[in-house]
Amino acid sequence: MEKISRYLLVFIAILTLAIILPKLYWMAFEKPIRKPFILYSCINDDFMIHRISEKTWEDTKGQQYTREEYEQKLPMMFEKQLITAGSMPDSIKGIALDMRTISKAKSFFRLKANEIDAPFPELYPLFESQSGRAKLDLPDDFFRITWRIEFIDAATNKALEEKSQLFSAALFQKGFSFPAKAISGLATPRKSVDEGYLIIDSKDQLFHLKMIKEFPYVKQIDVPEGLKFRYISCVDFKNKDFYAYLFSDKNEIYILTQDDYQLIKWPVVGFDASNCDLKIFGDLFNYTVIIEAEDHIKAIALSPDYQVVNTYTETWKLKEEQTEGKIFASLFPAQVSMTSDNSKFIRFYFTFSEGFNWLIVNLLFVLLHLVLLFRQRANYRNHAADLAIIAASGIFGFVAVNFFPNKFFD
Amino acid sequence: MWKSIVYKEWLKIRWFLIGYTLLGILGIGYLFLTVKHGFAFSGGKNIWNSILFMGHQFFSPLKYVPLVGGLTIAIAQYFPETVNKRIKLTFHLPIGENKALLMMHAFGAVSLMLSFLLFIGMFTGFSLVYFPVQMVTDSIISILPWFFAGFAAYFLIALIVLEPEWKFRFCYSVVGGFFLTIYLNSPFTGAYGPANTGLFVLAAFLSIALLFSAYRFRKGEM
Amino acid sequence: MNNVIECNNLTHYYGKKQVYENLNFQVSEGSILGLLGKNGTGKTTTINILNGFLQPRSGECLIFGENTQHLSPRTKARIGFLIEGHIQYSFMNIRQIEKFYSGFYPNWKPAPFWELMSKLNVTPTQKISTMSCGQRSQVALGLILAQDPDLLILDDFSMGLDPGYRRLFIDYLREYAKAENKTIFTTSHIIQDMERLIDDLLIIDFDGVLAQTSVNEFMGSFKRFDFVPENDKTDLKKAPFVVNLDKVKNKVELYTYSSESIVKKYLDDNNITVSNFAQVKMGLEDAFIGLTGKY
Numbered sequence: 046m047e048k049i050s051r052y053l054l055v056f057i058a059i060l061t062l063a064i065i066l067p068k069l070y071w072m073a074f075e076k077p078i079r080k081p082f083i084l085y086s087c088i089n090d091d092f093m094i095h096r097i098s099e100k101t102w103e104d105t106k107g108q109q110y111t112r113e114e115y116e117q118k119l120p121m122m123f124e125k126q127l128i129t130a131g132s133m134p135d136s137i138k139g140i141a142l143d144m145r146t147i148s149k150a151k152s153f154f155r156l157k158a159n160e161i162d163a164p165f166p167e168l169y170p171l172f173e174s175q176s177g178r179a180k181l182d183l184p185d186d187f188f189r190i191t192w193r194i195e196f197i198d199a200a201t202n203k204a205l206e207e208k209s210q211l212f213s214a215a216l217f218q219k220g221f222s223f224p225a226k227a228i229s230g231l232a233t234p235r236k237s238v239d240e241g242y243l244i245i246d247s248k249d250q251l252f253h254l255k256m257i258k259e260f261p262y263v264k265q266i267d268v269p270e271g272l273k274f275r276y277i278s279c280v281d282f283k284n285k286d287f288y289a290y291l292f293s294d295k296n297e298i299y300i301l302t303q304d305d306y307q308l309i310k311w312p313v314v315g316f317d318a319s320n321c322d323l324k325i326f327g328d329l330f331n332y333t334v335i336i337e338a339e340d341h342i343k344a345i346a347l348s349p350d351y352q353v354v355n356t357y358t359e360t361w362k363l364k365e366e367q368t369e370g371k372i373f374a375s376l377f378p379a380q381v382s383m384t385s386d387n388s389k390f391i392r393f394y395f396t397f398s399e400g401f402n403w404l405i406v407n408l409l410f411v412l413l414h415l416v417l418l419f420r421q422r423a424n425y426r427n428h429a430a431d432l433a434i435i436a437a438s439g440i441f442g443f444v445a446v447n448f449f450p451n452k453f454f455d
Numbered sequence: 456m457w458k459s460i461v462y463k464e465w466l467k468i469r470w471f472l473i474g475y476t477l478l479g480i481l482g483i484g485y486l487f488l489t490v491k492h493g494f495a496f497s498g499g500k501n502i503w504n505s506i507l508f509m510g511h512q513f514f515s516p517l518k519y520v521p522l523v524g525g526l527t528i529a530i531a532q533y534f535p536e537t538v539n540k541r542i543k544l545t546f547h548l549p550i551g552e553n554k555a556l557l558m559m560h561a562f563g564a565v566s567l568m569l570s571f572l573l574f575i576g577m578f579t580g581f582s583l584v585y586f587p588v589q590m591v592t593d594s595i596i597s598i599l600p601w602f603f604a605g606f607a608a609y610f611l612i613a614l615i616v617l618e619p620e621w622k623f624r625f626c627y628s629v630v631g632g633f634f635l636t637i638y639l640n641s642p643f644t645g646a647y648g649p650a651n652t653g654l655f656v657l658a659a660f661l662s663i664a665l666l667f668s669a670y671r672f673r674k675g676e677m
Numbered sequence: 678m679n680n681v682i683e684c685n686n687l688t689h690y691y692g693k694k695q696v697y698e699n700l701n702f703q704v705s706e707g708s709i710l711g712l713l714g715k716n717g718t719g720k721t722t723t724i725n726i727l728n729g730f731l732q733p734r735s736g737e738c739l740i741f742g743e744n745t746q747h748l749s750p751r752t753k754a755r756i757g758f759l760i761e762g763h764i765q766y767s768f769m770n771i772r773q774i775e776k777f778y779s780g781f782y783p784n785w786k787p788a789p790f791w792e793l794m795s796k797l798n799v800t801p802t803q804k805i806s807t808m809s810c811g812q813r814s815q816v817a818l819g820l821i822l823a824q825d826p827d828l829l830i831l832d833d834f835s836m837g838l839d840p841g842y843r844r845l846f847i848d849y850l851r852e853y854a855k856a857e858n859k860t861i862f863t864t865s866h867i868i869q870d871m872e873r874l875i876d877d878l879l880i881i882d883f884d885g886v887l888a889q890t891s892v893n894e895f896m897g898s899f900k901r902f903d904f905v906p907e908n909d910k911t912d913l914k915k916a917p918f919v920v921n922l923d924k925v926k927n928k929v930e931l932y933t934y935s936s937e938s939i940v941k942k943y944l945d946d947n948n949i950t951v952s953n954f955a956q957v958k959m960g961l962e963d964a965f966i967g968l969t970g971k972y
Contacts, residue, residue, distance in 0.1 A: 046553050046663065047553070047669075047670035050666040051667045053661070054614075054664055054667055057634060057660060058634075060657070061633050061637075062630070065633045163643065163646075164593065164646055166508065166589075167590075167593075168507055168587060168589060169507075183500055184500065185499075185500050187507070187587075189587065189589055198499075199502070200498070202583075232504075383640055384640065389646050390642075390646050391640055391649070392650050445630075448630060449626075449667065450623070456780055456781055462776065462777055463766065467768060535766075535768055539760075539764045541760075541764055543760055544760070544764070544766065546728075547728065547756070547758045548750075548781050549751065549753040550750050551750060673730055674731070674732040
């Protein structure tokens with residue numbers, strides 16, 4: 046029993062050390078990787094790169110710009126600054142510019158990997174889409190979709206039977222298969238208008254649900270055979286071109302057009318929702334898609350009809366490839382973390398070190414332990430298991446077996 | 456025999472257990488008083504909205520309550536055993552040393568568990584008055600690791616208190632302290648869902664940890 | 678007679694400091710044995726090994742034939758153990774502690790416990806922690822008597838007791854042990870006490886056992902001669918019969934197991950003239966100091 050308790054303690058210590066020591070190491074030695082800030086210039090038809098820490102502004106050919114020149118190349122982004130400075134062109138590419146047109150076409154979207162792998166709420170407020178009021182009001186009840194759709198009054202915590210039945214029937218009639226797999230919408234009254242929710246049912250069918258004058262509006266959206274969405278992010282852009290960005294399980298990006306419900310696939314490759322952050326800048330002339338992965342950034346400029354007009358990729362060394370990372374990979378055979386940049390969930394995230402340098406260091410720790418045993422005149426046979434633990438887990442095991450010493454155990 | 460052990464442990468921890476449980480009950484009562492107040496003044500829908508979409512965690516004041524319980528019961532139970540090395544009396548009883556220790560430990564852990572179950576029961580009951588079951592489930596997923604941490608702390612304190620050498624008490628405290636932090640991240644509501652089973656198993660691993668330091672004591676390490 | 682305790686070739690070190698090497702001793706059934714030794718010679722170490730709280734570097738101790746490292750519950754029930762300082766569960770009162778221990782011993786005899794308790798000026802609900810040292814010693818003793826063990830191991834029972842309580846403790850214990858044929862293994866740093874209690878003694882020093890014999894035999898054979906040497910040339914310490922020699926001013930105190938005639942013959946043979954030659958009667962404490970030296 047005592048032996049078992051010791052091995053369990055050694056195991057816990059190894060796990061704890063594999064969480065703490067790498068964390069402390071990186072806190073001490075990690076150098077920040079400053080990702081460039083990339084936008085697409087409708088003047089140059091080239092990407093403009095702002096390196097924030099170096100305070101440089103350049104294009105993809107290496108041409109350097111001053112900050113003012115840089116801003117002039119990006120009139121859709123810095124329109125207010127240019128108007129203030131009096132350097133705003135009247136028209137670009139034959140299109141007359143006014144503030145209203147510019148601002149209506151402007152959109153910004155951002156999605157982090159950890160927003161997709163995250164706990165989601167299971168209750169949502171369904172706004173009145175046509176209340177006739179200027180501002181949206183947070184409703185008194187929230188809905189959930191289980192074996193039916195249920196509206197629960199927040200004040201009493203009781204289901205509103207009539208409303209629940211009405212909406213359940215409407216969904217059922219349109220072929221909705223309960224329960225819902227995913228519900229996405231903008232669950233906030235701070236939006237220009239309410240467009241309800243996009244809901245994926247248990248058979249991966251896509252529905253649009255709104256409440257209009259207290260009655261349900263349900264629309265099943267045609268989805269091509271075999272297309273499954275991993276994540277849907279509704280948007281509230283001024284141009285009202287589309288309801289949402291939709292991300293398929295094959296990492297394709299779709300948009301769902303407003304009113305006619307067309308799913309349009311963007312010709313964007315290189316996005317992986319599980320580990321990339323995504324930014325999409327929309328303006329009068331382009332959509333600029335920025336995919337930020339751990340070791341590279343990819344920029345794709347699309348025309349207003351969503352065709353690729355230009356791409357740019359920049360890579361850098363991962364922290365693992367830098368000197369500190371190589372030392373890390375020698376010192377520590379693995380790292381465990383409870384959190385991840387790519388998820389909001391707490392898990393045991395294991396990362397095993399690249400290469401086999403750590404094996405050498407592990408063996409050095411085995412030797413060190415042998416020296417300690419020799420000095421204690423210990424019987425080596427009693428310590429075989431400890432030595433094996435150190436050989437496998439290196440510094441973690443070495444500290445663990447010495448913190449919980451193998452004394453008196455024969 | 457087990458009756459006598461339970462009797463002795465009960466004498467040691469009773470006032471601490473009762474006091475802690477009462478304080479916990481008052482704490483949970485107060486927590487839901489603030490919820491009730493919030494419902495009355497801000498309106499239920501705004502409270503729900505802030506919990507669902509703005510990351511508000513109404514249960515966050517409970518975070519260290521189980522940890523304090525584990526520490527309290529463990530200290531009440533094991534500190535008197537190490538004053539003057541009184542644990543020798545236990546080892547001298549006509550019963551296997553490990554068996555005696557595990558009986559003591561089981562009694563402490565069960566007492567703590569009853570207290571925790573009462574808290575979780577109260578929490579669930581009150582929550583269900585104000586929130587739908589989905590929100591309650593997410594809240595419970597979030598508070599469970601704190602309760603596991605309470606057990607882990609109880610087990611670790613027993614290990615540390617019974618260890619005869621100060622040097623190793625320090626080592627255990629370092630590992631134990633860092634270990635507990637994995638239960639006490641401050642994440643989004645429901646984020647602990649995938650980890651809870653593993654965290655429970657790890658806490659369970661520690662349940663016999665005291666046998667290790669007690670063994671070292673019995674072998675005369677000092 | 679059977680040996681209740683048997684220790685063979687005990688060797689122990691704390692770190693690199695040797696406590697003793699190859700210590701051997703036995704305690705036979707029904708005897709009361711006192712383990713005497715100066716501070717640091719390993720008395721507590723021995724007690725700890727006997728109770729299984731210490732694993733010796735090598736060697737073993739057997740109690741009732743069982744290795745003390747792995748005593749079975751049945752054997753532990755036959756051993757009464759008094760911890761140095763009469764340590765007990767001081768958060769209990771005497772009623773609680775009696776109730777606690779009674780659950781462990783099938784032969785529990787509460788009568789002697791309550792008999793002792795009735796002599797103390799304590800209430801049944803008074804916590805042991807609020808009692809005096811002497812009262813606590815009676816509680817600890819009472820519990821051991823109620824346990825009715827075959828072997829009693831007492832670690833420094835006189836610690837913290839005033840003379841009255843010491844006397845009470847010793848007399849009660851001896852009477853009990855003799856009446857019930859119990860074996861006692863005890864240490865005490867007050868050797869006067871031991872004289873009233875023990876039959877046999879085991880004296881250990883830094884280099885091992887100095888004496889293991891009955892008290893009577895030891896007191897009969899170990900002698901002290903005082904004299905004043907006139908011509909102080911020969912180093913008497915080299916004489917084969919001298920166990921210890923102490924000089925106070927001119928006077929020599931010579932400790933030996935040999936007879937007066939042998940000592941005198943040696944003095945004559947070596948032409949040492951002495952005056953005021955006399956044998957001095959010793960108590961156990963004097964004999965102990967004579968044997969082990971003052972330092």
